[in-house]
Amino acid sequence: MHINDLKAFFSTGVEQNIDALYSVALRLTRKNVDAEDLVAETVAKAWGAIDTLNDQDRFRPWLFRILHNVFVSDYRKMTIRPVEASFDQGDDSDDELASLLNEQSDDFLVWWSNPERAYFNDLLGDQLLDAIDNLPEAFRSVVVLVNVEGFTYDETAEVLGIAPGTVRSRMKRGRTLLQKSLWEQRPGSQENTSHET
């Protein structure tokens, strides 16, 4: 491809994805200024690595993989939480996940199915965003890519450099943690009121 055609292809691809890049960057960094810097840095790095784009049909996951890599190398170091690395290691976490999912989902469903479901429907965007932002990064990135930006599990695996099976288990766990967080925020919950003994 001629260099001018390549530039035009790249610019169009970036322009088509800039809202999505910013949305994902904002949830990763949780700060507007950092999100803008992350997107700009991603675009610069992506153009520098354009030779690594082997299939133009894969531009979107390729671009978001660079975003994630820049985030990991330049931003996450500043706020790293090492405990997150243990979330999906080993077989025990699958058992724990299944247990948490079943237990939590039943509670959540009972609550959602009763008249208090109005609370769920009235949840403010800010409350939902707080719940997303409080997810450990390993789950937050997967939930945002799949749920918000509509990436497939395979594309998400490509972006994050993990196995598709790990994407699947992180989605389950991420959703469960998100529901747990919303459940604990509901009016009248023990977690949301002062305790008196």
Place this chain on the structure above:
Amino acid sequence: MKHDIGCLSAIEAFYAYLDGELDDPELIADFEHHLAHCRSCFSRIEMEKTLNKRIRSSAKRESPEDLRDRVSKLMEKF
């Protein structure tokens, strides 16, 4: 008469179905048949769909104009 897969199998398929990751037409048909006959699973999937929609609408952002300008200027230099 269609065989019902039961709640346990349905729960296994829940998130893959929601995320469009079920690609076996027979499995999709079995799952949807179960949903049509199980009030609990139907309520659960409706809850998950609503939550997904709310998350999507809350987290989608339009990029700020100054960022778009900044990126445009950056790309002009390439």
